[in-house]
Amino acid sequence: MSASSEERRKQLFEVANELKKKSLEKNHDFRVVITGKGGAGKTTLTAVLSHLFAQHKYNVLAVDEDPQQNLAFSLGFPIEKADQIVPVSKNLDYIEEKTGARPGEGWGVMLNLNPDVSDVVKRFGMKINSKINLLVIGSVIQAATGCLCPENALLDAIVGYIKLREGEVILMDTQAGVEHFGRALAEGFQNAVIVTEPSFNAVQVALHSAKLSQQLGIERIYLAVNKVRDDADREKVLRFIEGQNYFQSIHYLPFDEQVYKNEPDIGPLLEGSSPYISAVKGLFLELTSKDK
Ligand SMILES: Nc1ncnc2c1ncn2[C@@H]1O[C@H](COP(=O)(O)OP(=O)(O)O)[C@@H](O)[C@H]1O
Ligand SMILES: [Mg+2]
Numbered sequence: 001m002s003a004s005s006e007e008r009r010k011q012l013f014e015v016a017n018e019l020k021k022k023s024l025e026k027n028h029d030f031r032v033v034i035t036g037k038g039g040a041g042k043t044t045l046t047a048v049l050s051h052l053f054a055q056h057k058y059n060v061l062a063v064d065e066d067p068q069q070n071l072a073f074s075l076g077f078p079i080e081k082a083d084q085i086v087p088v089s090k091n092l093d094y095i096e097e098k099t100g101a102r103p104g105e106g107w108g109v110m111l112n113l114n115p116d117v118s119d120v121v122k123r124f125g126m127k128i129n130s131k132i133n134l135l136v137i138g139s140v141i142q143a144a145t146g147c148l149c150p151e152n153a154l155l156d157a158i159v160g161y162i163k164l165r166e167g168e169v170i171l172m173d174t175q176a177g178v179e180h181f182g183r184a185l186a187e188g189f190q191n192a193v194i195v196t197e198p199s200f201n202a203v204q205v206a207l208h209s210a211k212l213s214q215q216l217g218i219e220r221i222y223l224a225v226n227k228v229r230d231d232a233d234r235e236k237v238l239r240f241i242e243g244q245n246y247f248q249s250i251h252y253l254p255f256d257e258q259v260y261k262n263e264p265d266i267g268p269l270l271e272g273s274s275p276y277i278s279a280v281k282g283l284f285l286e287l288t289s290k291d292k
Contacts, residue, residue, distance in 0.1 A: 030058070031163065031170040031188055032287065033218070036195035037205040038175060041226035042066065044259060045195055046173040047074035047266045048277060052284045053169045054131035055270075061121065062132060063162065063172040065155075067139035071173050073264040075128045087138025088124050088158065089151050098157070099150040111150060117157045121165070139175070163188020190219045191287060194247075195226055198233035203240040210246035220290060223247040224283060227255040249286060253279045 034046045043066060050062045064071035064087075072085055088094060096102045098115035125133045137158055162170055172189070192213040196206040206223060213221050223246075225237050234252055241247075256276035262268050269277050 030168075030190070030287075031172070032191040032193055033172045033174060033189045033213075034193045034195060035174050035209050035213075036224075037197070037202040038068075040195040040197050040202050040205075041224075041253070042173050042175070042195045043068070043071050043074050044263070044266060045193065045224060045226070045253070045280065046071055046171050048270075048280045049193075049284060049287075050075060050128075050132050050171055051266070051270055052281065053171070053288075054129065056288070058131070058169045059167060060132045061125070061162075061165065061168045061170045062128070062134045063170060064134065064136045065139070065172060065174040067175055069136055069138065070264055072126065072128075072134055072136065074266055075132065075134060076265050076267040077126065077128060077134070079264075085126070085136055086124075087136045088120060089138030089155060091124070094123070095150050095154050099153045101150040103149060103151050111153050113153050113157075115154065115157050117154065117161045118164075120158055120161065159188075191290075192218045192221045193224055193283070193287075194221065195224045196237070197227050198225060198229075198237050200240060203237060207241065207244060207246070210244070214246055220248045221246050222283065222286070223250045224253055225250060226253045228252045229255045251279065251283045251286075253283075 032049070034042050034049075036042050043064075046062060046064075050060045053060045062071060062075065069085065069087055073079055073082075077085070092102050098112065098117060100110060100112045121133065121135055125135050128134050135158075137155055159172075162172075170189075192209075194206045194209050194213070196202040210221050210223070223241070225234070228234060237250075254275045256274055258269055258272070258274045259266070259276050266277075
């Protein structure tokens with residue numbers, strides 16, 4: 001074989017390999033915002049879903065916007081290394097670099113409200129494993145006041161940017177709820193999973209969140225009723241949501257001692273026979289059935 005045909009053969013081999021790799025990887029954009037009352041089980045659910053997507057060959061970007069910032073540990077990041085996690089919202093230099101002001105300097109300073117944050121995942125993303133990347137953005141400050149502070153300008157820009165990323169499943173764990181991010185979320189996130197416990201208060205928060213998600217135009221809204229112990233819990237939630245038609249479907253996730261025992265890391269549960277994980281798989285299957 002001549003040198004050039006050998007070269008050509010190599011090239012073809014590489015192209016074929018590349019195509020094979022691509023066909024094995026799922027390259028769809030699929031974005032899910034997970035919201036609900038504190039303690040309902042958002043972070044645990046986000047972590048399990050991240051692992052399930054990763055096991056099914058999706059590239060996952062898990063985004064932690066919960067002020068408790070514990071998604072990393074639920075995903076298996078070692079607690080001893082907690083000091084390595086610096087949420088973007090606390091990175092004063094980055095905030096200043098992007099918005100032109102440091103937190104606390106927002107008033108009277110010209111803020112760049114539309115900064116280019118396309119480097120944020122590269123700079124702050126934490127590799128959990130070969131398929132899961134975690135971005136800890138941290139909490140939103142006084143969302144309700146709509147304050148024009150540099151941190152909020154930056155977080156808005158990040159959520160706006162996230163929707164432009166391609167070839168990834170994005171799972172965003174948020175306590176601030178969908179209202180803060182408004183249009184940026186609605187434009188990019190097709191799915192909202194609202195987590196509730198079988199309690200009156202948690203269901204009220206869930207209904208509020210569902211209403212806002214619907215108003216924003218998020219296409220599919222799922223209700224995950226977590227920590228369910230018996231039929232009475234199911235019936236109670238059904239009574240509280242009677243007459244509301246926000247939800248594509250309702251998934252009941254059982255109370256599971258193993259979740260408590262292993263917390264915060266849900267990794268060990270993925271291997272065994274946890275009733276909670278089995279129920280989350282049902283939600284996962286329904287979510288992905290819309291990924292065509
Ligand atoms: N199905 C479940 N069964 C038992 N404990 C659960 C379950 N889901 C979550 N938990 C526990 O409830 C607590 C709160 O869960 P978490 O995911 O941190 O809630 P959130 O992120 O909504 O505040 C954690 O201790 C977690 O281990
Ligand atoms: Mg949480």
